[in-house]
Amino acid sequence: MSTASRIPPPESQLSGWQPVIGLEIHAQLSTQSKLFSGASTAYGAEPNTHTGLVDIALPGTLPVPNRAALDKAIRFGLAIGARIAPHSVFARKxxxxxxLPKGYQISQYELPVVADGTLAVRLDDGRVIEVAIERAHLEEDAGKSLHEEFHGATGIDLNRAGTPLLEIVSKPVLYSAAEAVAYMRAVHTLVRWLGVCDGNMQEGSFRCDANVSVRPAASDKLGTRTEIKNVNSFRFVEKAIEYEIERQIRALENGEKIVQETRLYDPTRHQTRPMRGKENANDYRYFPDPDLPPLAVTADDIAAVKAAMPELPEARRVRYIDALGLPEIDATQLCADRATADYFEAVLAALPGEAKLAANWTLGEVSAALNDAALTIDASRVPASALAQLLTRVREGVISGKIAKDVFAAMWTGEGSADEVIEKRGLKQISDSGALAAAIDAVLAEYPTQLADFRGGNEKLLQFFVGQVMKRTRGQANPQQLNALLREKLKGE
Amino acid sequence: MSSSIAQLAQTLRERNTSAVQLTRDAFAAAKASHADLNALVTIDEAGALAAAERADAALANGSPSALAGIPFVHKDIFCTNGLRTTCASRMLEHFVPPYDATVVEKLAAVAAVSIGKANMDEFAMGSSTENSFFGATKNPWDAARVPGGSSGGSAAAVAAGIVPYATGTDTGGSIRQPAAFCGITGLKPTYGRVSRFGMIAYASSLDCGGVLARSAADCAHVLAAIAGHDGRDATSADRVVDDYAGTLAKPLQGLRIGVAREYFGAGVAAGVGAAVHAALKEYEKLGAALVEISLPSAALAIPAYYVIAPAEASSNLARYDGVRYGYAAKEPKSLEDLYTRTRAEGFGAEVKRRILVGTYALSAGYYDAYYLRAQRVRRLIANDFSAAFKSVDLIAGPTTPTVAFKIGEKTSDPLAMYAEDVNTVAVNLAGLPAISLPAGFSEGLPVGLQLIAPAFAESALLNAAHQFQLATDWHLRTPGGVQ
Incomplete structure (x- = not known):
């Protein structure tokens, strides 16, 4: 497929220089067991407890590929419209x-499982860029070296060793730190959407290396690049790239040459610095791993993954706009992650035709409450079904939209279902015209001066009377009915 | 113990002996010959006696396996749970695996009794068993000579009558060459026929577990027990295991044996050539037709092998770093010091030589010229065999160009040592099965005939070897006389 590179947008140029960025994103595939052994991939266990014979590289042990990891890689490949290699090859680095227990990492080098895809990335200003993804390949993670707790020695934890990673390599077609981060976010959304990676950046499930170079704006030849290793937050990626672009421009303007090297980002100083020379001087001696035959993917394998593929975020976004009539901004926000979109759809399923209402609540009350409680929507204290019941009562006129917010707050703190809260707190809307008329009569009797004013032409006082009746009925008056009845009585008919 | 597996099995079933008795006999023979031969690295008396008792119980319950209760040894490259597995290296001198290799598991499952671990060239790198941290093994026919290698301890233990069979591994000839030098039968199965799980890696794309025994019939029994698909080895072949013992009796009438002219080159000693030609005449008498063939890329096998095998080895042996198990340098001053001294002190000279060669061959700038080129040669060699097998059923030639050489004769000349493998390595590069069987004598020492078959045609190999052994008695000759 064509991966014709984008033309850099003019505003991405900086005083005559054009930054060019490519990202290598490592997404940990959310499989139960490791890429080449049956050991668990669960995070946070006691050191060296999730390690089998293969993971500690005992003599005589052999890797056996985990098909679940392969299926997830294929799923990602299909989602970005990539080619899935019928035979991909594991190589030793x-x-x-x-x-690194074996003295080599099993990765894919010349023949990755996924090649030549594209991802549409929506920038903050609403523009959409098509980012070419050169490849995505399977590889195993290394263990961890623990330097803190061991005086004068290093501890080794091999729990992470052998964990499956998908390394997603973009072409150098990102032209600013902002574009790079928008792309990284889009990949983050997609892998979580597809259920191939939990996206947990604190635990290192999603991390990124950035290749950064700059060139004279008029040139179309790439400059010498540096690689910033292992950055694990969106903010740091943006800062690191911004710093690196500035550093390179400064160096080039001073007539210096950029050295191709690996650099590390220091988040406290917001700087990048070179890794020690030795770590840069590796010749990895890649060669095909003789323990692993080429990984075969048949048309049937691909069809099976396709059949289990969820609707992709962009398709859903378009459907929300076109079929549900949602504003673009709502659709975009709902599709920022699959759990939110699924929540919205579950609410909507119980309230056919009320897409806007369901969207408003999902993005409004629910989202705010989740934020305050630092919860994800899967863990929402008001599940979609409960919210649906609440909104049904609003639609039926049992409570007003305003009261519904109080009911929601009560539901959030565990007071019960919508119906239980309405019942317990006596929040049912007064739609009985007799009761409403009595309340209105009482208010009019209480404020004769205002009534005279109104009848004298000061129609602004309508809101005053509405407020008074609401106060008297503790907000339970049915607003439409109140309005109609009040107008009648104010006119004195 | 020079009886065949079938004879021993019958004796056991008739209760004329017991597994425990056979095991004690094997200990005695092993100890008696130890000073002369140094065939075994470890004798596991307690483990073997316990296994023998279990075997006797299994036999009393009518165990169907021909191997039940019969002692044998494992090459010390197969991991044995709780029993040290050294690969004849200082690096693993005290390494006790927490698990059994598949081959070990399978033989234990049929109540075979392993009495210990056989000496070998360190990490299976060598053709003489001189490269052992535990000292060289000697040839039972002449203690001044090598038994071949790398499975030299296995071959010597069988030839000396300590055990009727032994497991071995063959990466470039390491079963067939010692079998030839020691006057026994050695079978290297098709790559993938026997699981490599638990077999310590030398060169993964070539390593192949197999068996050394007195006869083809005995090899058939052992192969039947150790062959089969294994989910723990991704290169293991997922196909049915043939009935090897059941097809031994087939007459050879009409069998076409290819005689490859490249296997009878100038390097082949006259006595060896004569013995092999005489053996081929015997095959004609048995009804086989000899067909002259050519394997034009044969001469490229050694250079290709000595790039590919060391390349894989350089990576396979990277795990011996002193961090998790095995030898570790004392009081390292830094990480680099730990690595360099652990590996400098823990590995022997030949292992280091191959790691260096392999590292070089994979290095940036040399990869295409060495590794990739060797892989292309490998394809040519495999194509040669495929072409030949269109017109013949088996290919024959001398297993080795000479009989067993003297200890120390080639240690200072690695290239002369590597030339030992001239007729065997191509088989590994093509992944084919081959057998070496005793075919006569030269200078009073055994000569081996190599038969090569298409992939997974072990039955044909064993059948042809067995029919030859019915007609000849070379395989019955022992250093102590004819059985």
Whole structure:
């Protein structure tokens, strides 16, 4: 497929220089077991408890590929319209490090499982860019070296060793730190949407290396790049790239040459600095892993993954706008992650035709409450079915939209279902015209001066009377009915 | 113990002996020969006696396996749960695996009794068993000579009558060459026929578990027990295991044996050539037709092998870093010091040589010229065999160009040592099965005949070897006389 590179937008140029960025994103595939062993991938266990014979590289042990990881890689590949290799090849990347038990990492080098995809990325200003993804390949993670707790020594935890990663490599077609971060967010949304990665950045499930270069704005040849390793937050990626672009421009303007090297980002100083020379001087001696035959993917395998594929975020966004009539901003926000979109749809299913109402509540009350409680929507204290009941009561006129917010707050703190809260607190709307008329008569009797004013032509006082009746009925008056009845009585008919 | 597996099995079933008795006999023979041969690295008396008692119980319950209760040894490259597995290296001198190799598991499952672990060239790198941290093994026919390698301890233990069979591994000839040098039968199965799980890796794309025994019939029994698909080895072949013992009796009438002219080159000693030609005549008498064939890429096998095998080894042996298990340098001053001294002190010279060669061959700038080129040669060699097998059923030639050489004769000349493998390595590069069987003598020492078959045609190999052994008695000759 064509991956014709985008033309850099003019505003991405900085005083005559054009930054060019490519990202390598490592997404940990959410499988139960490791890429080549049956050991668990669960995070946070005691060191070296999720390690089998293969993970500690005992002599004689052999890797056996985990098909679940392959299926997730295929799922991602299909979602970005990529080619899925009928045979991809595992290769060994050889280097010595204590947390790399075999002395090599099993990765894919010349023949990755996923190649040549694209991802549409929506920028903050609403523009959409098509980012070419060169490849996505399977590889195993290394263990961890623990330097803090061991005086004069290093601890090794191999729980993470062998965890499956999908390394997603974009082409160098991102032209600003903002574009790079928007792309990274879009990949983050997509992998979580597809259920291939939990996206947890604190636990390192989603991290990024950024390749950054700059060139004279008029040039179309890439400049020498540096690689910023292992950045694990969106903000840091943006800061690191911004810093690196500035540093390179400054260096080039001073007539210096950019050295191709690996750099680390220091989040406290917001700077990048080179890794030690030795770590840069690796010759990884890649070669096909003789323990692993080429990984075969048949048309049937692909069809099976396709059949289980969820509707993709962009397709859903378009459907929300076109079929449900939602404003673009609502559709975009709802589709920011699959759990939110699913929540919205579950609410809507109980309230056919009320897309806007369901969207308003999902993005409004629910989202705000989740934010305050630092919860994700899957853990919402008011599940979609409960919210649906609440909104049904609003639609039926049992309570007003305003009262519904109080009911929601009560539901959030565990007071019960919508019906229970309405019942317990006696919040049922007064739609009985007799009771309403009595309340209105009492108010009019209480404020004769205002009544005279109104009848004298000061129609603004309508709101005053509405407020008084609402006060008297503790907000339970049916607003439409109140309005109609009040107008009648004010006119003195 | 020079009886065949079938004879021993019958004796056990007739209660004329017991597994425990056979096991004690094997200990005695092992100990008696130890000073002369140094065939075994470890004798596991307690484990073996316990296994023998279990075997006797299984036999009393009518165990169907021909191997039940019969002692044998494992090459010390197969991991044995709770029993040290050294690969004849200082690096693993005290390494006790927490698990059994598949081959170990399978033989234990049929109540075979392992009495210990056989000596070998360190990490299976060598053709003489001189590269062992535990000292060289000697040839039972002449203690001044090598038994071949790398499965030299296995071959010597069988030839000396300590056990009727032994497991071995063959990466470039490491079963067939020692079998030839020691006058026994050695079978290297098709790559993938026997699981590599738990078999310590030398060169993964070539390593192959197999068996050394007195006869083809004995090899058939053992192969039947150790062959089969294994989900723990991704290169293991998922196909049915043939009835090897059941097809031994087939007459050879009409069998077409290809005689590859490249296997009878100038390097082949006259006595070896003569013995092999005589053996081929015997095959004609048995009804086989000899067909002259050519394997034009044969001469490229050694250079290709000595790029691919070391390349894989350089990576496979990276795990021996002193961090998790095995030898670790004392009081390292830094991480680099730990690595360099652990590996400098823990590995022997030949292992280091191959790691260096392999590292070089995979390095940036050399990869295409060495590794990739060797892989292309490998394809040519495999194509040679495929072409030949269109017109013949088996291919024959001398297993080795010479009989067993003297200890120390080639240690200072690695290239002369590597040339030992000239007729065997191509088989590994093509992943084919092959057998070496005793075919006569030269200079008073055994000569081996190699038969090569298409992939997964072990039955044909064993059948052809067995029919030869019915007609000849070379395989019955032992250093102590004819059985």
């Amino acid at each position: 050889n280097y010595f490090y204590p947390d």
